[in-house]
Amino acid sequence: MAVPSAKRVRRGPRLVLLVFFVCLSVVVLLPFFAILLASFKPAEELIRYGLNLRLDWHLMSFDNYKYLFTGITPEGQHLPHDYLLWFRNSVLLTVMQTALTLLTSAWVAYGFAMYRFKGRNVIFSCVLVILMIPFEILMLPMYSQASAMGLLDSFWGIILPFMAHASTIFFFRQYLLSIPKEIVDAGRVDGASEYGIFFRLILPIMKPAFSAMAILVGMNSWNNFLWPMLVLRSGKKYVLSIGLNTLLTPYGNNYDILIAGACFSVIPLLILFSFTQKYFIEGMTMGSVKG
Amino acid sequence: MRRITHFIYNQKAAPYIFVLPFVLTFLVFFVYPVFTTIRMSFQEILPGMITNVGLKNYQRLLGDRIFRTAVSNSFEYMFWTVLILIPMPLALAYMLNSRSMAAPGLFKGILFLPILTSVVVAGTIFRLIFGELPGSFMNTVRAFFGLAPIKWLRQEGTGMAALVIMCCWRWTGVNILYYLAALKNIPPEMYESAEIDGANAWQKFRHISVPLVKPTIIYVLTISIYGGLAMFTESYMLWAGNNSPRNIGLTIVGYLYRQGWEQNRMGFASAVGLVLLVFASIINFIQLRLTGVLGKEGD
Numbered sequence: 001m002a003v004p005s006a007k008r009v010r011r012g013p014r015l016v017l018l019v020f021f022v023c024l025s026v027v028v029l030l031p032f033f034a035i036l037l038a039s040f041k042p043a044e045e046l047i048r049y050g051l052n053l054r055l056d057w058h059l060m061s062f063d064n065y066k067y068l069f070t071g072i073t074p075e076g077q078h079l080p081h082d083y084l085l086w087f088r089n090s091v092l093l094t095v096m097q098t099a100l101t102l103l104t105s106a107w108v109a110y111g112f113a114m115y116r117f118k119g120r121n122v123i124f125s126c127v128l129v130i131l132m133i134p135f136e137i138l139m140l141p142m143y144s145q146a147s148a149m150g151l152l153d154s155f156w157g158i159i160l161p162f163m164a165h166a167s168t169i170f171f172f173r174q175y176l177l178s179i180p181k182e183i184v185d186a187g188r189v190d191g192a193s194e195y196g197i198f199f200r201l202i203l204p205i206m207k208p209a210f211s212a213m214a215i216l217v218g219m220n221s222w223n224n225f226l227w228p229m230l231v232l233r234s235g236k237k238y239v240l241s242i243g244l245n246t247l248l249t250p251y252g253n254n255y256d257i258l259i260a261g262a263c264f265s266v267i268p269l270l271i272l273f274s275f276t277q278k279y280f281i282e283g284m285t286m287g288s289v290k291g
Numbered sequence: 292m293r294r295i296t297h298f299i300y301n302q303k304a305a306p307y308i309f310v311l312p313f314v315l316t317f318l319v320f321f322v323y324p325v326f327t328t329i330r331m332s333f334q335e336i337l338p339g340m341i342t343n344v345g346l347k348n349y350q351r352l353l354g355d356r357i358f359r360t361a362v363s364n365s366f367e368y369m370f371w372t373v374l375i376l377i378p379m380p381l382a383l384a385y386m387l388n389s390r391s392m393a394a395p396g397l398f399k400g401i402l403f404l405p406i407l408t409s410v411v412v413a414g415t416i417f418r419l420i421f422g423e424l425p426g427s428f429m430n431t432v433r434a435f436f437g438l439a440p441i442k443w444l445r446q447e448g449t450g451m452a453a454l455v456i457m458c459c460w461r462w463t464g465v466n467i468l469y470y471l472a473a474l475k476n477i478p479p480e481m482y483e484s485a486e487i488d489g490a491n492a493w494q495k496f497r498h499i500s501v502p503l504v505k506p507t508i509i510y511v512l513t514i515s516i517y518g519g520l521a522m523f524t525e526s527y528m529l530w531a532g533n534n535s536p537r538n539i540g541l542t543i544v545g546y547l548y549r550q551g552w553e554q555n556r557m558g559f560a561s562a563v564g565l566v567l568l569v570f571a572s573i574i575n576f577i578q579l580r581l582t583g584v585l586g587k588e589g590d
Binding site: 013014017018020021024025028029031032034035038046048049050051052053104107108110111112114115117120123126127128129130132133134135136137138139140141142143144145146149161163164166169193194195198219222223224225226230240241244245248258259262265266269270273277280281284285 | 300302303305306307308309310312313314315316317319320321323324325327328331383386387389391392393398400401402403404405407408409410411412413415416417419420422424425426427428430431460463464465468469471472513517518520521522523524528531532544547551552557560561564567568571575578579
């Protein structure tokens with residue numbers, strides 16, 4: 001971590017920095033702590049007194065989580081809900097979208113990185129344009145198009161428009177540019193076809209790049225809200241973000257599933273993050289330091 | 292059939308086959324729909340009846356008070372997020388990168404955690420934190436200082452503050468990562484020679500770090516500007532739907548959503564969408580110029 005020469009580290013600044021960052025971390029973690037606490041308290045408590053940091057041990061229980069997983073309310077009633085279905089859909093969508101996006105984007109990036117061809121720069125400028133424009137700005141034309149193509153209310157409608165994903169293409173291209181072209185030439189000498197080279201020689205080399213992007217694309221897919229909300233119609237296809245959002249009706253209180261469900265929906269990413277922090281960071285920062 | 296196979300396996304055709312998925316996506320989901328939207332923005336679209344209305348949608352937009360509120364909200368949000376999310380994460384990254392920093396990896400990880408929450412989860416948490424009950428978290432903070440509870444999400448200033456605070460909570464850690472990546476690229480020798488010349492911490496930060504991370508500052512600036520312009524779901528979740536009191540949380544995209552989806556006026560919504568696209572294109576052009584991406588595409 002030593003940036004300037006590490007000859008002597010003075011105690012004073014070290015302590016000030018440490019205290020400052022501990023305080024900052026507490027502030028950043030407070031919202032997590034507050035919602036986690038609320039998930040163990042009865043929903044009526046939240047509605048009556050608001051979200052707070054009081055630790056009332058006698059009020060806290062696993063009732064909300066029990067209801068989340070079994071459909072049995074604290075009063076012992078069986079009141080089914082769709083949370084587990086949404087969770088399953090989210091897993092399915094995230095896996096499908098991540099796999100397809102990575103493969104398609106790597107395929108495209110290989111074309112940009114390893115060949116010189118007429119129109120390459122023009123097409124690549126299009127990637128850069130799309131890279132920068134936020135989705136929200138294009139959501140109306142994209143929605144009309146998806147609607148015209150009959151893609152609404154299906155996972156394909158969510159996945160297809162983003163399969164050749166600009167920032168993933170950009171990242172893979174940067175990565176591939178650092179791979180010596182001799183590998184490709186050697187493959188050709190051995191008589192492999194252009195596509196054989198991609199699948200047999202290049203994909204295995206791209207493994208580290210795949211790890212970094214899989215995490216980033218997967219996280220975005222898991223948390224994605226706006227596009228799935230526009231595309232999905234029937235409740236049976238809802239993913240977590242959409243399902244949790246439907247719990248926010250002005251009528252009736254669904255805070256028991258909402259709060260516990262929101263907490264539980266973050267857990268897969270927290271686990272993933274704690275094991276793969278390095279790849280997370282690599283994937284996130286790739287776009288900012290471009291060559 | 293053999294002809295086609297032969298063509299596909301031709302080395303000259305291969306690059307085009309590789310970039311084809313992108314080109315198709317670009318044409319089908321960007322170019323063509325944008326042209327459709329341009330056409331639709333001159334139409335009034337009712338179920339089963341489409342009439343050309345010329346510039347009427349745009350004229351209405353110009354005189355629309357609510358649209359002006361939305362534009363002003365979006366730009367106000369953009370202003371605050373740029374003002375906070377550019378310098379603050381840079382300063383934090385500089386401290387995390389300092390040799391006096393203990394356990395930088397741990398703190399980096401903690402500050403990054405908020406971005407793992409979806410907008411839905413973050414919005415739910417912050418709506419409750421800024422709840423209007425006397426016992427809601429932010430009101431208990433006010434009570435601690437002897438102040439009366441307020442309705443955070445019902446007043447213009449405090450509503451915007453809640454929105455900006457939520458955004459900063461989620462994105463500070465990400466921006467820190469961007470800056471750290473750039474700061475780590477600065478060779479330590481540069482700081483050493485500055486120290487020999489008697490530079491203090493602030494001078495090193497001001498005259499070595501800042502100029503050398505300038506490309507990253509521009510990058511973060513650009514994504515913040517776009518993020519501000521396109522912000523919608525944060526407001527949607529914070530107010531549990533697209534309707535905030537007196538539209539204090541309505542953004543340009545929120546207005547587009549209201550017109551297009553909630554009120555089913557696709558023609559008028561198209562006009563809103565195009566105005567937004569023009570804003571974004573201007574920014575995009577300036578950005579590509581500034582970073583020189585357009586210039587150095589030589590090879």
